[in-house]
Amino acid sequence: MSFVNKIKNKSSVVYSKLIDFAFEINSYENTPMAVWAVMSFLNARNVIVNYSEVNNYIAKYDNIVEGILNYLKKFDDNISLYKIYNGKDMKTPAIAIINNTQSNALDFLHIVSINDGNVIFKVFALGNADVMSLPIYEFTRDVSCIVIC
Numbered sequence: 001m002s003f004v005n006k007i008k009n010k011s012s013v014v015y016s017k018l019i020d021f022a023f024e025i026n027s028y029e030n031t032p033m034a035v036w037a038v039m040s041f042l043n044a045r046n047v048i049v050n051y052s053e054v055n056n057y058i059a060k061y062d063n064i065v066e067g068i069l070n071y072l073k074k075f076d077d078n079i080s081l082y083k084i085y086n087g088k089d090m091k092t093p094a095i096a097i098i099n100n101t102q103s104n105a106l107d108f109l110h111i112v113s114i115n116d117g118n119v120i121f122k123v124f125a126l127g128n129a130d131v132m133s134l135p136i137y138e139f140t141r142d143v144s145c146i147v148i149c
Helices: 002-010 014-027 033-044 049-058 064-073 135-141
Strands: 081-083 094-100 105-115 117-124 128-135 146-148
Touching: 002 014, 002 105, 014 049, 033 049, 033 064, 033 094, 033 105, 033 128, 064 105, 064 146, 094 135, 117 135, 128 135
Parallel strands: none
Antiparallel strands: 081 146, 094 105, 094 146, 105 117, 117 128
16 A cells, blocks of 8 residues: 555656556456446547546536536537437447336446347457447347447
């Protein structure tokens, strides 16, 4: 603990990197889905952000989608919420918003790309981010038709 405090007091940049590294090692196990999706989305755009910054920013909002949109607009004014119908014209990377009816809460996926009529996306579950693929029509019908991109 003394070592970490010394780093924190001597170099905030190194301390920030240490915290981010600890976050990475923890495999995102305790990370809110919204924070994980934002960090994964921005990383795909080669934007490196600090976990604490993302988490604290989004937590300020009662409406989590509004928090995500406002945070992402710091990096791209064109970020918006879209309803997609067939996915063919969707920009990627994107964040899909899923209404989890079991917990009555929102979950999020990071859509990586659309290739050969399939949506390639990352699912965060049990501390891992698994890459999955579904045909566009199945994704928009069964998973999500609301995205942030």
